[in-house]
Amino acid sequence: AATWGDTSGGGTAPPPLPRGRGSPPRANAAPQCPLERPHVILLWTAHPFFSVVRKYLSPCRETSHFPCMTVNFWTHFIPQMLILSKFCRLFFLSGRDLPFHHPGLLPLWCYASGVLLTFAMSCTAHVFSCLSLRLRAVFFYLDYASISYYGFGSTVAYYYYLLPGLSLLDARVMTPYVQQRLGWHVDCTGLIAAYRALVLPVAFVLAVACTVACCKSRTDWCAYPFALRTFVFIMPLSMACPIMLESLLFDLRGENPTLFVHFYRRYFWLVVAAFFNVSKIPERIQPGLFDIIGHSHQLFHIFTFLSIYDQVYYVEEGLRQFLQEPPAAPTFSGTVGYMLLLVVCLGLVIRRFLKNSEFCSKK
Numbered sequence: 001a002a003t004w005g006d007t008s009g010g011g012t013a014p015p016p017l018p019r020g021r022g023s024p025p026r027a028n029a030a031p032q033c034p035l036e037r038p039h040v041i042l043l044w045t046a047h048p049f050f051s052v053v054r055k056y057l058s059p060c061r062e063t064s065h066f067p068c069m070t071v072n073f074w075t076h077f078i079p080q081m082l083i084l085s086k087f088c089r090l091f092f093l094s095g096r097d098l099p100f101h102h103p104g105l106l107p108l109w110c111y112a113s114g115v116l117l118t119f120a121m122s123c124t125a126h127v128f129s130c131l132s133l134r135l136r137a138v139f140f141y142l143d144y145a146s147i148s149y150y151g152f153g154s155t156v157a158y159y160y161y162l163l164p165g166l167s168l169l170d171a172r173v174m175t176p177y178v179q180q181r182l183g184w185h186v187d188c189t190g191l192i193a194a195y196r197a198l199v200l201p202v203a204f205v206l207a208v209a210c211t212v213a214c215c216k217s218r219t220d221w222c223a224y225p226f227a228l229r230t231f232v233f234i235m236p237l238s239m240a241c242p243i244m245l246e247s248l249l250f251d252l253r254g255e256n257p258t259l260f261v262h263f264y265r266r267y268f269w270l271v272v273a274a275f276f277n278v279s280k281i282p283e284r285i286q287p288g289l290f291d292i293i294g295h296s297h298q299l300f301h302i303f304t305f306l307s308i309y310d311q312v313y314y315v316e317e318g319l320r321q322f323l324q325e326p327p328a329a330p331t332f333s334g335t336v337g338y339m340l341l342l343v344v345c346l347g348l349v350i351r352r353f354l355k356n357s358e359f360c361s362k363k
């Protein structure tokens with residue numbers, strides 16, 4: 001996430017325009033960065049490391065935000081490379097006798113595209129969004145769209161690899177369980193079938209709705225944009241609640257320890273990431289000290305990466321179990337088709353917001 005609640009030193013704030021050259025202030029001037037402290041910034045930008053990277057990395061290299069943006073970039077670029085190598089191993093070097101285009105791997109392609117797109121969009125936004133307010137708005141919207149796309153890709157992977165293995169979604173287990181625990185004589189078959197039929201369509205609508213809400217949070221109607229965006233970011237994760245319920249009602253820890261450990265650790269990292277994103281700690285406690293390294297946005301990057309890394313682990317474990325006895329082969333339309341349709345819908349949402357944007361919101 002690049003433009004996530006990033007108003008100040010987080011790196012995507014547009015640079016202040018040059019002053020004192022006799023030119024009248026522009027009407028659409030970029031907002032001044034409240035964390036701008038020339039002495040600190042000059043010290044850092046003078047370092048040879050930055051002068052080398054500056055030369056090649058960012059078109060915004062003349063701005064005082066450059067060092068902070070550089071760290072923001074690397075805190076998502078390095079994770080992206082690590083996860084890319086992980087997916088390459090999964091698709092091409094797994095040692096299984098499966099070609100990369102096998103239908104069983106289609107949900108993994110959807111998931112991988114979501115993860116990699118999110119990181120790529122974050123990196124791109126941190127490099128280019130400082131150029132102008134319009135570009136910043138464009139990247140802001142693209143960033144949210146990519147997060148929604150990733151959320152839906154995760155749900156596709158869960159749907160095929162993880163949910164079929166849960167006792168919670170097995171009518172043969174649940175019907176006697178409900179009868180025994182609650183005394184209800186209910187046949188769970190219909191209920192579970194309805195849930196399964198609704199998972200992907202509901203996740204799809206959620207993905208579009210979350211993008212709309214985040215884009216709208218840039219306008220003035222929203223008093224707490226960061227809290228709203230964090231909430232919206234967490235909402236699609238609720239699609240994983242059957243796994244949580246499974247761990248509460250059944251012995252998930254004993255039956256699938258990999259899923260149990262990585263699943264809960266992932267949510268722990270997410271809570272930590274959300275904490276830094278909303279609280280703006282540590283720069284709120286010690287203004288100026290973390291303008292360049294240790295900024296809350298960089299911590300947010302690192303903890304979101306850790307959460308995704310854990311997720312990749314348990315999705316991989318789910319894939320392994322799925323391939324042992326696949327319940328039904330995923331179809332192209334039920335996986336990649338959905339993702340393509342989502343891309344079209346998100347594109348339409350962004351186009352609409354870009355048409356109506358005024359590009360002068362500081363949110």
Ligand SMILES: [Zn+2]
Binds near residue numbers: 003004072122126
């Ligand atoms: Zn970011």
